[in-house]
Amino acid sequence: MGSGPGPYQAQILEHYKHPHNRGTLDPSTHKGHESNSLCGDEIALTLRVDGANRIEDVRFDGEGCAISMASASLLTDAVKGKTLDEDAAMDRASVLQSLGVPLSAVREQCALLPLRALRAALGPAPAAQGH
Amino acid sequence: MARTAKVLFDVPEIKKDFPILQRTVRDKPLTYLDSTATSQKPRQVIDAMTDYYSRYNANVHRAIYELGEESTREYEGARERVAAFIGAKDPMEVAYTKSTTESLNLVAYGYALKGKRVQKGDEIIGTVLEHHSNHVPWHFVRDLKGVTLKYVDVDEDGRLKMEQYDDLITKRTKVVTVAQVSNVLGTINDVKEIAKRAHEVGAVCVVDAAQSVPHMPVDVRELDCDFLAFSGHKMLGPTGVGVLYGKKEVLEETEPLLGGGEMISEVHLGTAKWNDVPYKFEGGTPPIAEVIGLGAAVDYLTKLGMPAVRQHEMNVTGYALQELSNVAGLRVYGPKDVRQRGGVVSFTMAKAHPHDIASILDVEGVCIRSGHHCAQPLMDRYDLAATARASFYVYNDLEDVDRLAAALQKVNEVFG
Ligand SMILES: Cc1ncc(COP(=O)(O)O)c(C=O)c1O
Numbered sequence: 001m002g003s004g005p006g007p008y009q010a011q012i013l014e015h016y017k018h019p020h021n022r023g024t025l026d027p028s029t030h031k032g033h034e035s036n037s038l039c040g041d042e043i044a045l046t047l048r049v050d051g052a053n054r055i056e057d058v059r060f061d062g063e064g065c066a067i068s069m070a071s072a073s074l075l076t077d078a079v080k081g082k083t084l085d086e087d088a089a090m091d092r093a094s095v096l097q098s099l100g101v102p103l104s105a106v107r108e109q110c111a112l113l114p115l116r117a118l119r120a121a122l123g124p125a126p127a128a129q130g131h
Numbered sequence: 132m133a134r135t136a137k138v139l140f141d142v143p144e145i146k147k148d149f150p151i152l153q154r155t156v157r158d159k160p161l162t163y164l165d166s167t168a169t170s171q172k173p174r175q176v177i178d179a180m181t182d183y184y185s186r187y188n189a190n191v192h193r194a195i196y197e198l199g200e201e202s203t204r205e206y207e208g209a210r211e212r213v214a215a216f217i218g219a220k221d222p223m224e225v226a227y228t229k230s231t232t233e234s235l236n237l238v239a240y241g242y243a244l245k246g247k248r249v250q251k252g253d254e255i256i257g258t259v260l261e262h263h264s265n266h267v268p269w270h271f272v273r274d275l276k277g278v279t280l281k282y283v284d285v286d287e288d289g290r291l292k293m294e295q296y297d298d299l300i301t302k303r304t305k306v307v308t309v310a311q312v313s314n315v316l317g318t319i320n321d322v323k324e325i326a327k328r329a330h331e332v333g334a335v336c337v338v339d340a341a342q343s344v345p346h347m348p349v350d351v352r353e354l355d356c357d358f359l360a361f362s363g364h365k366m367l368g369p370t371g372v373g374v375l376y377g378k379k380e381v382l383e384e385t386e387p388l389l390g391g392g393e394m395i396s397e398v399h400l401g402t403a404k405w406n407d408v409p410y411k412f413e414g415g416t417p418p419i420a421e422v423i424g425l426g427a428a429v430d431y432l433t434k435l436g437m438p439a440v441r442q443h444e445m446n447v448t449g450y451a452l453q454e455l456s457n458v459a460g461l462r463v464y465g466p467k468d469v470r471q472r473g474g475v476v477s478f479t480m481a482k483a484h485p486h487d488i489a490s491i492l493d494v495e496g497v498c499i500r501s502g503h504h505c506a507q508p509l510m511d512r513y514d515l516a517a518t519a520r521a522s523f524y525v526y527n528d529l530e531d532v533d534r535l536a537a538a539l540q541k542v543n544e545v546f547g
Contacts, residue, residue, distance in 0.1 A: 004545035005494040008487070013545070039486055039502045040516035063516055065486035066546075110486060 007067060007101040016066040021076035023059040032121030036113050038106065041068050045076075045117040053084045060117070065110050067103070072114035074098045079118065087122060090115065139443040140435070142528035148173040148431075149526055159496030162534045167314050167342060167475050167522035168500055169364045172428075176367055179427035180420045191419055192393065206419055209426025216429045217359065218350035219376055226375045226382070226409035227417055231341040232264040234360030234375035237388045237412060238337050239268030242358070243306055244276055245386040248335075251277040255306040256299050256334075258283040258291055258320075259512050260313045263505040265339045269308070278305075285512065289316035289465040296328050304334045311343035315504045315520065316465030317448075317475035319343070326356045335381055341365055346444055346473050346524070348437040357381045363421060367525075368428035372421035375412065382408040389414035432525075440525055444474035447523045447532060451476055454536040459543055464518060474523035477504075480539070482546040485519040491545060495538040 004013060028046035035042040041064035050056045058080050060072040075095060079087050095115050096108065103111055146152045149171045154161055163171060183205065189198035191206045207222070214222040228234045243249040255269050259282050273280050283295045291309075300307065307329035311322050326336035335357035343349050344359075345366035351359055358381065363372040377385065387394050387405060394414035397404045405411040432440065449469045455461055460481030466472045480488060485501035492499055500520045503510045510516065521535055 004491070005541065006490055008491065008545050040507070040510065041484075041486075042516075065484035067486070067490075107486070107490065 007099075007103055007107065009101050012066055012070040012099065012101060015070035015073040019060075019069055019073040021059050021073065021080070022061065024061050025057055025059045030121040032117040032119070034113055034117040034120055036064075036068070036109055038109060039065070041065060041110065041113060043068065043072055043113050043117045045072075045114070045121050047121055049084065055079050055082050055084070055087060060114060064113065067099070067107055067110040068113045071095060071099055071111045072117075075114045075118065084122060087118075090118065138446055138528050139439055140525060140528075142526060145435075145526050148175065150174060150177070152526060156496040156498075157494065160534075162495075162497040162531050164521040164523065164527065164531065164535060165498045165500050166345075166365070166524035166527075167504075167520065169370070170345065170367050170524055171526065172369065172424075173367055173431055175431050176369065176424045176427045180369060180424040183420045183423045188420075190416055202419055205423050205426070206417070209422050209429070212426050212429045212433075213374060214376075216433065217344060217374075217376060218352050220352065221379065223407070223409055224376055224379055224382065226377070226412040227422055228360075228373040228375050228412070229371060229418070230364075230373035231262075231339060231360045231362040232373075233388075234358075234373050235264050235337070235339060236268045237375055238358050238360070238377075238385065239272050240388050241385040241412075242335070242381065243269075243272045243278070246384050248384060249276065249278060249305045252279075252303065253305045254279045254281055254299075254301060254303045255308070256281045256283065256296075256304055257308050258285070258310070260285055260289070260291070260316060260318065260506065260509050261308070261310055262314055262339060262341065263507070264341075265308060265310060266508065269306075279303075282508075283309075285316075285318070285509075288467065289313065289318045290471070291318070291320055293321065293324065296325065300328055300332055300334070302332055304329070304332050306337055307334050308337040308339070310339040310341070311349070312340075312346065312473040312475070313465070313506075313509075314342050314475060315477050315506045315509055315518065317472035317477070318466055319347075319471055319473060322354050322356060326354055329357075330355070342473060342475070345432075347441040351376055363425040363428065366425075366428055367431055368425040369418075369421045371418045372425050374425075375409075377408075379408065382412075385412075387411045387414060391415045393417075435525060443525060444523055445469045447527055447529065448472065448474045448476065450529050451521065451523070451532045451535070454532055455539070458536065458539045461539065464513065474527075475520065476522070477518040477520045479515065479518055480542060480546075483542050485517040487546070488519045488539070488542050491542045492535070492538045495534065495541065497535055497538045499535070 025046035030047040032045045043062035187201040329336040337358040340361040344361040359376040364370040391414035489501035
């Protein structure tokens with residue numbers, strides 16, 4: 001697949017058209033739901049965390065633009081199998097870096113929506129989470 | 132592509148008046164299709180404001196010296212031209228505010244909440260297509276005064292279900308409020324009829340004219356509305372100035388929103404007497420340069436002629452509706468007949484989210500809006516999270532529409 005204009009690079013389009021970890025976990029141990037007040041996009045995350053504090057599985061559901069959906073796909077891939085301590089390292093910078101495309105301030109909000117849902121599910125990260 | 136449509140204005144000449152339209156965005160010419168959010172400003176407006184600051188900057192109404200007389204003359208002169216522009220009988224029926232939002236809040240607070248006309252148990256009737264600024268102030272009135280809010284619905288083509296007024300308007304109805312033109316669907320509502328229905332039960336009609344006054348001839352006496360609100364920045368003027376028109380007698384019954392200098396005739400410790408209409412609504416130092424800029428914008432539009440502005444936008448919008456119908460998977464919302472709609476075209480595409488449409492168009496130098504357009508109740512009504520929206524004004528022509536259509540084909544290539 002070729003690259004599109006602006007932020008629509010091949011990786012983003014691939015994750016948008018064929019998202020990983022889409023759906024809802026039932027049962028789950030943690031849930032987070034966030035929306036972007038600018039555009040009404042919504043993301044719901046469900047996670048199953050095992051006795052060793054490891055994120056055994058994670059799914060996302062929601063409606064949104066290519067940036068927020070691709071970001072959710074990448075983020076869920078990244079945290080799956082991690083311990084909650086390791087998850088705490090996921091922050092704004094790492095999410096934007098994983099997307100790997102230039103984003104305007106408004107579009108950054110789209111990219112960060114899944115991370116907000118993750119924080120809503122697991123609670124704020126102890127350190128790191130500056131802004 | 133053969134174009135059967137014609138434009139009325141010499142748009143390349145008009146574009147020359149707008150410095151910003153000379154710039155490029157990423158080496159592409161700027162195609163500005165978001166005038167519903169805010170319009171661009173002609174040199175005449177920018178110059179009028181610069182002239183004020185460079186030649187006669189002084190506070191209005193109080194200075195004895197020459198500069199103050201000049202600034203007051205221009206400030207009040209603009210009021211006369213704004214009044215004439217909307218057909219008001221008397222310039223004293225025009226109050227300057229910050230924006231449409233402030234004007235509507237002033238009516239909700241000063242007339243409905245603090246005034247005597249609206250009492251607990253009374254009713255206020257709005258519509259589902261209002262901008263948030265014509266919803267939320269009425270929520271305040273409901274919460275603080277105990278009135279009931281009712282809403283007229285829209286049909287699938289985005290037209291108000293006028294017959295619902297038959298049931299909704301009762302003897303307890305005190306305010307009927309409506310946008311003259313929807314900022315999402317473009318629907319032009321029959322304000323004259325709605326005002327007539329309101330008056331039959333002794334209610335006032337409050338008109339959100341943010342999207343009508345900039346784009347079509349509006350005559351407040353012809354409409355017979357009681358209040359009418361609009362913003363300078365959507366009609367070629369600067370941000371920071373808006374207008375509240377009100378019939379003299381209803382303005383008399385409206386309490387001020389801001390207490391302070393200018394809005395009083397006498398103040399003693401613990402008491403004050405209000406100044407006359409409209410000055411009692413203009414507490415504090417007003418946005419003088421902005422008012423003068425608004426006056427210049429009114430002059431610019433008057434010179435073009437509002438019937439011609441309306442005709443021009445109908446031509447461009449008609450062409451846009453035709454061209455957009457050729458884009459696969461694209462759906463347009465609102466009335467299909469250009470005579471029933473303003474120059475606002477909201478749409479969705481089957482394969483791309485409105486945010487992504489706007490981002491791809493941005494790469495092509497085409498500025499459109501995406502989102503809920505501050506009209507979430509309307510989005511809910513159509514079960515939409517967001518739409519993309521292109522809107523047209525005096526400086527847009529058929530080539531702008533062609534660039535829009537070509538960029539939308541790109542969207543389908545990326546997401547196809
Ligand atoms: C129909 C309508 N009403 C009210 C407003 C609010 O205008 P302002 O933000 O200038 O107060 C807008 C602006 O988008 C509008 O389109």
